[in-house]
Each structure stands twice: as structure tokens, then as C-alpha cells.
Amino acid sequence: MEEKKHPNYSLTKCKDDSGSDEGLINPLPRAVIRPNSFILLDGDWNFELDTENKGLIESWYISHQFTKKASWPGSVEAHMNAINPKGNHWINQVIVWYEREFPLPEMSENQSKLQLQLTFGACGYETRVWLNGFPLKTIEGEEIHKGAYTSFSYELDKAILVADNRLTVRIEGNMDADITRGKQESVVYKRGGIWYQTYTGGVRSVWLETVECNRLRSRVGLVSLVEDNLVRFNLTTRIHNPGSYQVRLRVFNKYGPDNHLVAEDVYPLILEAGQKQQRLVIEIPDAVLWSVNSPHLYLLKAQLIDAEGYIAEIETRFGLRKIEARGSAIYLNNQPVYLNGILYQPGIADYEQIKRHMHAMKALGCNLIRIHIAGVDPRIYNLADKLGLLIWVEVPSPHRSTEISRKNHKDELLRMLTLIGTHPSIIIWSLYNESWGIQDIATNTEARNYLMDMYHYMKIAYPQFLVVDNDGWQHISFEGRLKSDLLTAHLYTPDLEKWKNQLDLLIEDRSEGVTALPLIAGDPFFFRRQVPLIISEWGGFGFIAYGGPENNQEKVEKIKLFKKELKKHFIAGDIYTQATDIEEEKNGLIDFSTGTLKVPAGLLSSDFSDDHHFDQHDDHVRS
Numbered sequence: 001m002e003e004k005k006h007p008n009y010s011l012t013k014c015k016d017d018s019g020s021d022e023g024l025i026n027p028l029p030r031a032v033i034r035p036n037s038f039i040l041l042d043g044d045w046n047f048e049l050d051t052e053n054k055g056l057i058e059s060w061y062i063s064h065q066f067t068k069k070a071s072w073p074g075s076v077e078a079h080m081n082a083i084n085p086k087g088n089h090w091i092n093q094v095i096v097w098y099e100r101e102f103p104l105p106e107m108s109e110n111q112s113k114l115q116l117q118l119t120f121g122a123c124g125y126e127t128r129v130w131l132n133g134f135p136l137k138t139i140e141g142e143e144i145h146k147g148a149y150t151s152f153s154y155e156l157d158k159a160i161l162v163a164d165n166r167l168t169v170r171i172e173g174n175m176d177a178d179i180t181r182g183k184q185e186s187v188v189y190k191r192g193g194i195w196y197q198t199y200t201g202g203v204r205s206v207w208l209e210t211v212e213c214n215r216l217r218s219r220v221g222l223v224s225l226v227e228d229n230l231v232r233f234n235l236t237t238r239i240h241n242p243g244s245y246q247v248r249l250r251v252f253n254k255y256g257p258d259n260h261l262v263a264e265d266v267y268p269l270i271l272e273a274g275q276k277q278q279r280l281v282i283e284i285p286d287a288v289l290w291s292v293n294s295p296h297l298y299l300l301k302a303q304l305i306d307a308e309g310y311i312a313e314i315e316t317r318f319g320l321r322k323i324e325a326r327g328s329a330i331y332l333n334n335q336p337v338y339l340n341g342i343l344y345q346p347g348i349a350d351y352e353q354i355k356r357h358m359h360a361m362k363a364l365g366c367n368l369i370r371i372h373i374a375g376v377d378p379r380i381y382n383l384a385d386k387l388g389l390l391i392w393v394e395v396p397s398p399h400r401s402t403e404i405s406r407k408n409h410k411d412e413l414l415r416m417l418t419l420i421g422t423h424p425s426i427i428i429w430s431l432y433n434e435s436w437g438i439q440d441i442a443t444n445t446e447a448r449n450y451l452m453d454m455y456h457y458m459k460i461a462y463p464q465f466l467v468v469d470n471d472g473w474q475h476i477s478f479e480g481r482l483k484s485d486l487l488t489a490h491l492y493t494p495d496l497e498k499w500k501n502q503l504d505l506l507i508e509d510r511s512e513g514v515t516a517l518p519l520i521a522g523d524p525f526f527f528r529r530q531v532p533l534i535i536s537e538w539g540g541f542g543f544i545a546y547g548g549p550e551n552n553q554e555k556v557e558k559i560k561l562f563k564k565e566l567k568k569h570f571i572a573g574d575i576y577t578q579a580t581d582i583e584e585e586k587n588g589l590i591d592f593s594t595g596t597l598k599v600p601a602g603l604l605s606s607d608f609s610d611d612h613h614f615d616q617h618d619d620h621v622r623s
Contacts, residue, residue: 029121029204029351029377030151031420032218033315038209039105041167045072047079050095050170060097061130061168072098073121075348076173076201089197090173092187096201098169104161107210113310116156117211118167121204122375124148125179126172133168134160139217139238139275146408147180148173148200149375149396150415156208173200178405180412182373182396183345189399189436193545196583199348204377212312213240216247216304217275221421223464224320226333229287231320233280234421235302239271244307249282252299259299289333290319290424292367295388297424317385319424325466325485328529330572332390332427339573340604341368341392342589343537347582349592351377356595358383361579363597364589365605370536370575373397373433384425392428392575393420394471398437405437406450413454417462429458429465434472434490435517441474442521448476455483471536473515477525486572487527489515490537494548496561503569506533532572538562540577543587550586556599560608567606576604 028038046066048055055064070079076096077089107114118136120127127145129136136154138145145152175198177188184198185191214237221234233249251263263284288296297317304312324331330339342361346354354377361369369384370392384391395413398405413431420426431454432438438447451469455476458467469476469483472490476483491502491514502514509527511519527533539562541548541555549555559576566574580588589599602608 028119028207029379030119030218031316031378031382031422032220034209034211034218035313035315036210037105038207039102041100041102041206041208042072044069044100046070046099048097049080049083050097053093053095055095055097055170061135061170062133064097064099066097066099070098072202072206073204074201075199075203076171077198079201091175093172093174094200095170095172098171098202099166101164101166102208104163104165105208105210110310113212113214114210115158115213116161117153117209118156118206119151119153119209120145120202120206121151121377122149123152123169123171123202123204123206125174125200127152128170129154130168131156132160132162132166147412147415148203149180149412150419151204151378155211169202171201173198177399178402179408180396180398182375186399193584196347212304212310214238214245214271214304214306215312216302216314218314219418219421220300220302220314220316220318221417221462222318223462224322224424226287226289226320226322229284229320231282231284231318233282233300233302235278235280237269237271237276237278237304239273239276241306242271242273245269245271246305247278247280248303248305249280250301250303251282251284252301253288254299262298284320287320290321290385290388291333292337292388292390295319295386295424297385316422317382318422319385321424323427323464323466325532328532328570328572330466330486330532337367338606339368339390339534339575340366340606341370341390341536341573341575342366342604343372343575343578344369345372345374345578345580345582345585346376346380347374347580347592349580351379353593353595354380355383357579357590357592358387358389360590360595360597362387362389363601364599365602365608368392368427368573368575369579370394370428372578373430373436378420381420381423381425385423389425390428391423391426392430393426394430394433397432401438401440401444401447403446406447409437410450410454421462427466428468428486429462430468430471431455431458432470435470435474438470441470441476442518448478448522451476452478452483468536470521473517473519474521475519475525477520477522480523480525482525482531485531486534486536487519487531488534488536489519491515491535492538492540492546492577494541494546494558496558496565499562500565503535503565503571507569507571529570533570534572535566535574537575537577540585540587543577543585546577546587552598556603559599559603563604563606563608 047068047070048066125148175187177186189195217236223232247267252259253262329336368390373394373396466485471488540546542550580592
């Protein structure tokens with residue numbers, strides 16, 4: 001009998017050795033690159049539904065005869081549909097098991113310095129993992145990892161690795177409204193309209209890689225001080241052998257074989273066993289700033305060097321930029337910038353589709369994308385950095401307001417911040433949206449205090465971002481001080497005259513009744529143009545709940561008229577709803593599958609020509 005081959009059995013370099021820019025494209029869904037080797041464990045896995053929740057009792061992680069196959073990455077819902085296309089999706093709870101084998105990779109020289117690490121790009125909501133029947137704990141010490149949007153890792157003990165290894169994963173999802181769900185249905189918000197089917201399970205890649213026992217973790221935060229040409233890096237060390245170390249930072253100005261070093265410094269550290277965050281500052285002489293029109297990126301090579309001179313290295317791109325809310329305007333690098341934005345809900349789009357969408361949104365004239373309470377492949381931020389697109393990030397929200405939901409919300413926020421804190425494209429964070437998950441904000445002091453605490457934490461720990469407390473309405477005012485860097489409003493009407501009146505009322509500080517719920521919760525707040533005003537959702541023309549024309553040509557004319565009115569007011573930016581169709585929301589300006597524009601290029605730019613007429617035969621295709 002022919003020997004069975006594993007589909008992925010050899011270690012692959014994370015990047016090539018050519019020194020070219022393309023060599024720095026990350027094959028894995030994360031923002032930081034290691035010059036190491038990995039095995040992608042994507043592909044066919046053994047699969048089993050655990051409808052009676054008996055897998056733990058029967059010790060499926062020790063031995064189980066799996067009866068189905070499923071492709072990873074992929075959602076539980078897709079796998080269930082493949083088994084029974086006419087069956088119902090899960091209702092209150094779903095539990096599934098995955099299993100596959102992998103041979104022990106050959107690790108080259110310096111084996112004593114290296115170990116294997118297992119990483120899930122995103123999986124959940126609750127994930128348990130076993131290796132050869134032994135339960136694993138994440139690097140953070142979790143036996144059960146909770147969360148479905150960010151990556152998590154396991155260091156594999158050499159003592160339990162064998163020649164052929166068995167990896168078993170149990171994933172549990174439910175309709176609990178206390179967990180961070182975004183717009184996926186729950187016991188509170190049922191599927192339909194703006195609420196979508198669940199999308200759970202192993203939805204991003206899983207991989208093995210060699211990492212140093214003593215290393216810098218794949219998480220880098222950055223704050224740039226543009227007036228002083230300084231960059232503050234927040235690095236995380238992971239140490240198994242305590243002692244004396246050095247961190248060397250090297251900054252390169254460009255990519256390719258002719259890139260050149262622009263800054264270098266070395267920092268001696270005494271490090272204990274475990275994990276530690278460390279801030280390091282480096283000066284970049286005559287720094288070139290990152291902007292929408294000139295998205296200049298530097299390359300950081302950060303090295304942890306032990307007492308024997310052994311080097312563990314990570315690489316990432318970064319840019320220097322400054323974002324401020326100053327009076328009624330937003331300033332990027334001390335220059336006012338109007339945000340021509342679009343709401344983006346990637347849904348089940350894979351990374352290749354997301355790339356097409358990103359190029360199309362830029363072609364529409366957008367300089368900002370608001371990623372709407374969803375977890376996305378973190379490589380989207382790398383692409384935005386390169387394209388010069390500003391990003392508005394939102395925490396996927398729970399669906400009800402409880403002490404437990406607020407803890408889950410905080411945990412989700414901290415996970416997201418840890419992994420995407422280095423990107424110049426990310427300028428705004430929303431903590432909540434339209435009071436989802438904090439519905440009692442106007443009456444519950446504990447809920448308001450939590451949101452104010454998170455706002456203050458963000459301003460201290462992450463000063464490189466603008467922070468919105470609760471996007472759309474019910475912003476918190478405490479003693480007349482807005483606990484948000486931006487005053488944002490969601491306005492949906494297809495009626496031009498009503499639109500004009502709504503904008504007038506907002507500017508005149510007579511906002512009662514303009515948004516669906518009061519614009520302010522807490523103490524009175526007197527606008528007086530003291531913060532930037534953003535119309536952070538509008539339009540949505542074509543979706544039955546928002547009204548407006550479904551015909552593309554009529555939609556173009558209406559968007560032009562509405563944008564024209566925005567230009568007449570003291571408004572700092574606007575976000576059109578939305579980029580692509582998603583489930584029942586049929587209001588996208590871009591074809592989901594192909595990335596082709598359904599409307600003229602440049603339509604959402606503030607300087608879109610009034611005499612630009614739509615031609616159904618024009619070739620408005622993504623760049």
C-alpha cells in the first residue's frame with residue numbers, strides 16, 4: 001500500500017530571501033512577520049457535530065471515529081450545510097469537533113533555542129485544543145479561549161510531541177447576547193434585515209511555526225511624535241530563560257535590495273521569565289510622514305539578543321502620522337482633512353475579495369473605510385497602510401447590557417488593540433454602536449461609568465487614536481464634557497428637504513428628535529462646534545428600511561445632491577451606507593464577488609463633479 005502523505009508536512013519560509021518588497025507580503029493572517037518557518041494546517045480535517053454535547057464525557061480528544069470531513073478555514077454553518085443542505089442551521093447552541101494529524105517537522109540548527117508554536121488566526125467563540133490527547137493552554141494560560149475575531153497561540157511542549165501528532169479542536173458557539181457578536185444574530189436580535197446569520201468556527205488559517213524560546217511576540221504598538229521625529233514602540237517579550245538581554249531596533253526607509261538604514265539603537269534589559277511589555281523610543285531623522293496622498297512606510301526590524309548573541313527577530317511596517325480632533329475639524333499631520341467614508345461589512349468575504357473591495361472603495365473617492373463591528377483578516381490593515389486609506393475600527397458588540405457583557409466587551413477591545421496597534425491607517429475606534437449592548441446607557445450609571453472608563457483608558461494608553469464612545473446617538477456627556485472625540489450622528493432619509501433640515505438642526509445645536517434616539521445621554525452638552533461633527537451613517541439607498549431609489553442612475557443623482565448639502569455645513573466627514581450588499585441589505589455600490597463598481601468612480605469624493613453623468617455602459621471596474 002502506498003504510504004499516506006500529509007497535505008502539509010514541510011516547513012515553509014514566512015518570507016523569501018530576495019529582499020524585495022513582495023518578499024514582505026505576509027502569507028499568514030497577522031500584521032507582523034517572522035523570518036522563520038511555518039506549516040499551514042489548512043485543508044481537510046476530520047469533522048463531527050456534537051449535538052448531544054457528549055464529546056467531553058466520551059473523551060473524543062483521546063479517541064473518536066470521525067465520520068465527516070470539513071475544510072479549514074471555514075465556518076461551522078458552511079460545514080453543516082454541506083452535510084445537510086436542506087437542514088436547519090443551529091438554533092441555541094452548536095458544538096463541533098475537528099481533528100487532523102501532522103508529522104513532527106524537522107527543526108534545523110539551534111534546536112535548544114527553538115520551539116513549535118500553534119496559532120489560530122481566528123476561531124470560536126469558545127475553543128479547546130488537545131495535542132495527542134493532552135489539553136493545551138494558550139500562552140495567556142487559558143484552557144478555554146473565548147473570542148472569535150483575533151488570533152491566539154499555544155507553545156507545544158516537546159515532551160508530548162511524537163513522530164506523528166494528532167491535533168483535536170472543540171469549538172462551541174451559542175446565541176448568548178452577552179458575548180461579543182457584532183451583527184450576528186442572538187437571542188435578542190434575530191436574523192433578518194440588518195441582523196445576519198452566525199459565522200462561527202475556524203474562520204481563519206491555523207499554522208505551526210518555529211519560534212525562539214526567548215523572543216519578541218508578534219504584537220507591536222506604536223505612537224509617533226511627528227514634531228520631534230520620535231517613534232514610541234510598545235514591544236512584548238516572551239522569556240523562558242531569565243537574564244540579560246538586548247533589544248536592537250533598526251528602521252529602514254524603503255524596501256528592496258537598495259533599502260537603507262535610517263535609525264538604529266540598542267536597549268539593555270534584565271528580563272524575568274514570562275511575558276512583559278516594554279516601551280522603547282527611537283528617533284528617525286527627517287522623518288517622512290504617512291498620509292492619504294503619500295502613504296510612506298518604514299520597515300522595523302526588532303531583535304531580541306540573548307547573552308550568547310543569539311537573535312530572535314520580528315519585522316513590521318509602520319508609518320508616522322498624527323491625528324487630532326481640533327475644534328470642528330479633523331487634522332491629519334496638522335492639516336485639516338475631510339473624511340469621505342463608506343461603511344464596510346465584509347461578511348463572509350475572503351482576503352482576495354476584501355482586497356478587491358478595498359481597491360473599489362478607494363476608486364469611489366473614499367479616503368476612509370468604517371469596518372462595521374466585525375472581525376476581519378488583519379492583513380486588511382496592511383493593505384490600507386499601503387493604499388493610503390484611513391480606517392475606522394469598531395469593537396464587535398454584545399447584544400445586551402450586563403456586567404458580564406461589559407467584561408466580554410473589554411476583553412475583546414484589549415485583544416484587538418494588542419494585535420493591530422501599529423498601523424498608521426487606523427485613526428478612529430468606536431467602543432459601541434447605536435447603543436447595541438449598552439441599551440440602558442441613559443438610565444444605568446454603571447453602564448455609563450464603564451464606557452467613560454474605557455474612553456479615558458484609550459486616551460491614556462492609545463493616544464494615537466480618536467475614540468468614539470457610542471456611535472450614532474446617545475453620546476455620553478458628563479458635567480457637560482463629551483466623552484467622545486467626535487460627535488457622530490446616523491441619519492437615514494431619502495427625502496432631500498428633510499436631509500437639509502436635519503443637518504441644519506445638528507449644526508444649530510437643536511438635535512432633539514433628529515436621530516432615532518437622543519444624541520446625548522447624561523448631562524446637557526452644548527455643541528457650539530467644539531468637536532468635529534461626523535454624519536457616520538447615511539444613505540443606504542435601495543435597502544427597503546432606508547428607502548431611496550434602487551435604480552443605479554437615480555441613486556447616483558441622489559447621492560450627489562446629498563453630498564452637495566453636506567459641503568454647505570460645518571461637518572468634518574460623512575460615511576455612506578454601504579460598500580457591498582450583505583444578506584437582506586441590498587444597498588451596495590460595489591459588486592461583492594467581483595469588486596466592480598455599480599456607480600461612477602469618484603462618486604463619494606467631496607469634489608465629485610456635478611456634471612459627471614452616469615452611463616450604464618461605462619466600465620467602472622476596480623483598479
